[in-house]
Amino acid sequence: MAQRTTEIVTGLFIIAGLAALMFLALQVSGLSPKSDADTYTLYANFNDVGGITPRGKVAMAGVTVGSVKSVTLDRDTFQARVELTIDANVDNIPADSSAVIRTSGLLGEQYIDISIGGDMDSLNAGDTFYSTQSAMNLERLITNFASGK
Amino acid sequence: MDRIASLGRVGLDVVATVGRAGRFLAGVLTGVSRPSVGFPLLVRQLYSVGVLSLAIVVVSGLFIGMVLGLQGYTILSDYGSEAAIGQMIALTLVRELGPVVTALLFAGRAGSALTAEIGLMKATEQLSSMEMMGVDPLRRVIAPRLWAGFIAMPILAAIFSVVGIWGGMLVGVEWLGVFEGSFWGNMQSSVSFTQDVLNGVIKTVVFGFVFSWIAVFQGYDCVPTSAGISSATTKTVVYSSLAVLGLDFVLTAVMFGDF
Amino acid sequence: MDSGAYITLRDVVFSRSGRRIFDGVSLDIPRGKITAIMGPSGTGKTTLLRLIGGQLRPDSGSIVVAGESVPQLKRKALYTLREKMGMLFQSGALFTDLSVFENVAFPLRVHTALPEDMIRDIVLMKLEAVGLRGARRLMPAELSGGMTRRVALARSIALDPELIMYDEPFAGQDPIAMGVLVKLIRDLNLSMGLTSVLVSHDVPESLSICHYACIVADGQIIGEGTPEELRQHPSERVQQFLNGHPDGPVPFHYPADDAGVDWGLGGGSA
Numbered sequence: 001m002a003q004r005t006t007e008i009v010t011g012l013f014i015i016a017g018l019a020a021l022m023f024l025a026l027q028v029s030g031l032s033p034k035s036d037a038d039t040y041t042l043y044a045n046f047n048d049v050g051g052i053t054p055r056g057k058v059a060m061a062g063v064t065v066g067s068v069k070s071v072t073l074d075r076d077t078f079q080a081r082v083e084l085t086i087d088a089n090v091d092n093i094p095a096d097s098s099a100v101i102r103t104s105g106l107l108g109e110q111y112i113d114i115s116i117g118g119d120m121d122s123l124n125a126g127d128t129f130y131s132t133q134s135a136m137n138l139e140r141l142i143t144n145f146a147s148g149k
Numbered sequence: 150m151d152r153i154a155s156l157g158r159v160g161l162d163v164v165a166t167v168g169r170a171g172r173f174l175a176g177v178l179t180g181v182s183r184p185s186v187g188f189p190l191l192v193r194q195l196y197s198v199g200v201l202s203l204a205i206v207v208v209s210g211l212f213i214g215m216v217l218g219l220q221g222y223t224i225l226s227d228y229g230s231e232a233a234i235g236q237m238i239a240l241t242l243v244r245e246l247g248p249v250v251t252a253l254l255f256a257g258r259a260g261s262a263l264t265a266e267i268g269l270m271k272a273t274e275q276l277s278s279m280e281m282m283g284v285d286p287l288r289r290v291i292a293p294r295l296w297a298g299f300i301a302m303p304i305l306a307a308i309f310s311v312v313g314i315w316g317g318m319l320v321g322v323e324w325l326g327v328f329e330g331s332f333w334g335n336m337q338s339s340v341s342f343t344q345d346v347l348n349g350v351i352k353t354v355v356f357g358f359v360f361s362w363i364a365v366f367q368g369y370d371c372v373p374t375s376a377g378i379s380s381a382t383t384k385t386v387v388y389s390s391l392a393v394l395g396l397d398f399v400l401t402a403v404m405f406g407d408f
Numbered sequence: 409m410d411s412g413a414y415i416t417l418r419d420v421v422f423s424r425s426g427r428r429i430f431d432g433v434s435l436d437i438p439r440g441k442i443t444a445i446m447g448p449s450g451t452g453k454t455t456l457l458r459l460i461g462g463q464l465r466p467d468s469g470s471i472v473v474a475g476e477s478v479p480q481l482k483r484k485a486l487y488t489l490r491e492k493m494g495m496l497f498q499s500g501a502l503f504t505d506l507s508v509f510e511n512v513a514f515p516l517r518v519h520t521a522l523p524e525d526m527i528r529d530i531v532l533m534k535l536e537a538v539g540l541r542g543a544r545r546l547m548p549a550e551l552s553g554g555m556t557r558r559v560a561l562a563r564s565i566a567l568d569p570e571l572i573m574y575d576e577p578f579a580g581q582d583p584i585a586m587g588v589l590v591k592l593i594r595d596l597n598l599s600m601g602l603t604s605v606l607v608s609h610d611v612p613e614s615l616s617i618c619h620y621a622c623i624v625a626d627g628q629i630i631g632e633g634t635p636e637e638l639r640q641h642p643s644e645r646v647q648q649f650l651n652g653h654p655d656g657p658v659p660f661h662y663p664a665d666d667a668g669v670d671w672g673l674g675g676g677s678a
């Protein structure tokens with residue numbers, strides 16, 4: 001009888017541990033059980049990506065809709081080419097939308113915000129954003145302001 | 150001259166102890182297992198090592214998470230980025246505090262108990278009498294305890310992190326009014342499953358193994374007297390804490406250092 | 409030697425912490441008989457039993473039990489051999505986290521696949537034999553010293569071993585319990601033909617039940633033979649031990665410096 005209780009409690013303990021691990025995986029790290037099939041890829045070219053790194057957030061109207069997959073340098077244009085992974089259920093981003101690098105808070109993390117355009121067509125997997133706006137560089141802004149430009 | 154000699158003696162002692170510990174481990178893993186009733190024994194040890202450590206782990210996790218929430222809020226709100234406390238709490242807990250603090254608590258709570266129990270069994274000849282009954286104490290007494298510590302550690306650390314994150318949310322979101330969506334959103338976009346969660350789990354697995362090994366070895370190797378047992382218990386706590394902190398540095402350097 | 413020996417020791421030398429405890433001991437323990445090993449406290453009787461059980465290894469010499477050379481056995485073979493042995497430890501060595509019943513049931517549970525009701529019957533029978541059937545629910549901490557010893561005895565005979573070694577079974581027993589134990593040891597030997605090794609200081613009790621006895625002192629066997637032979641033994645040391653005279657060739661004291669030195673008295677200046 002006592003042995004039985006011990007067994008049940010120990011079983012619950014192990015289940016609690018697995019549940020905690022699941023929680024860490026799903027809720028904390030945002031790992032979704034849906035695979036690549038549930039996302040699609042878009043590209044955006046920036047003159048300056050600032051602090052954008054892989055795994056960075058991609059948002060629309062403040063709602064996270066995807067993440068940065070990779071940041072590479074385009075050898076021909078000397079621009080940064082950013083690969084974005086977007087949730088498949090957000091499949092109607094107007095084709096003339098632009099990708100803007102913004103900062104959350106004054107010194108917070110930088111993320112890519114998609115400002116919505118008005119086109120009837122939408123971006124398809126593999127497309128590149130037509131217009132982008134690079135990171136706002138505080139330092140450069142101040143220099144420009146001081147030199148009266 | 151005497152100093153050098155005694156230094157040499159200490160060195161030889163350390164090497165001999167490590168050798169004994171290695172042979173002991175080999176014995177535990179390969180010992181005579183013919184009367185195999187391993188599973189119920191393992192369950193019993195998991196209960197006394199793991200389940201009974203749950204309370205201290207949960208309470209500590211909750212408070213540490215709440216403190217992180219408060220501290221993080223005070224620091225981050227100066228820069229207007231208090232929404233980042235979610236990721237701050239989650240990253241500190243999952244990468245560092247979860248594995249390390251759980252291991253330290255576990256060493257104090259369960260490790261000392263393991264050592265004392267085994268040492269006392271040795272002192273009262275229970276291990277000897279088991280040997281004479283044809284039952285290998287390494288298999289019957291030591292192995293279940295070793296495995297129990299090894300299995301319980303990652304479970305406890307995962308629970309610790311989750312409770313800590315929940316405590317941080319309690320303070321940050323419920324009390325200080327950080328927007329819940331950005332709390333979780335920030336956390337999810339900056340915590341990576343492979344980089345952070347899995348590496349944390351690997352740490353706890355390593356800690357659990359080293360810690361259990363030290364605890365059962367100190368018990369088995371102790372001088373079978375009351376003074377011997379008490380010094381073995383102390384050694385378990387000191388050695389496993391040092392081992393955990395040292396290994397944590399090494400593992401962190403390997404996992405998160407960029408070189 | 410004759411094939412009747414169950415245990416054979418030849419020229420066993422053993423030292424511990426630099427002190428030589430056995431210095432060339434040779435001994436035959438006959439099969440199916442009760443052999444008593446007697447000797448002053450601290451001469452290594454318990455050590456001898458541990459050597460036979462393979463818990464200690466001799467520095468040199470051979471120890472053969474049931475045809476197998478114990479010091480050379482691999483772990484696994486040693487554990488198999490030990491299943492044929494029962495040993496009553498001087499301290500009892502009961503498992504403190506198990507009840508009396510479970511202690512006695514322990515060897516049965518690990519070495520046999522008997523059904524629960526049979527285990528129960530055997531355990532109660534063994535406990536009955538030592539007069540402790542009523543104590544089966546107690547924990548070892550609730551037992552007296554003598555009761556602990558008797559439970560340990562019940563446990564060591566639970567598997568009906570071929571060889572049983574009793575390390576001072578009579579210590580701490582009242583006259584009635586002692587009588588019961590003497591009878592029990594004799595009955596076990598008679599009914600099942602157990603080879604029994606009995607370590608004891610109780611000269612009259614031991615000599616009354618054993619078929620063969622030997623006396624260990626100073627790392628050697630100083631006398632051996634049947635009880636009758638021992639009583640007639642010519643050696644002064646044997647006679648001193650059997651009759652318990654404090655003065656004689658066998659020292660009562662553990663080897664020590666001259667007493668005068670320890671008490672801080674300069675030689676002769678007292």
Ligand SMILES: Nc1ncnc2c1ncn2[C@@H]1O[C@H](COP(=O)(O)OP(=O)(O)OP(=O)(O)O)[C@@H](O)[C@H]1O
Binds near residue numbers: 450
């Ligand atoms: N673990 C040990 N380390 C070092 N020496 C030991 C150890 N155990 C026993 N000895 C020594 O071995 C000798 C024999 O001990 P043993 O226990 O065999 O004596 P014994 O004949 O059983 O005595 P008693 O009748 O009092 O039980 C003693 O002199 C003791 O000092």
Ligand SMILES: [Mg+2]
Binds near residue numbers: 453454498575
């Ligand atoms: Mg003894």
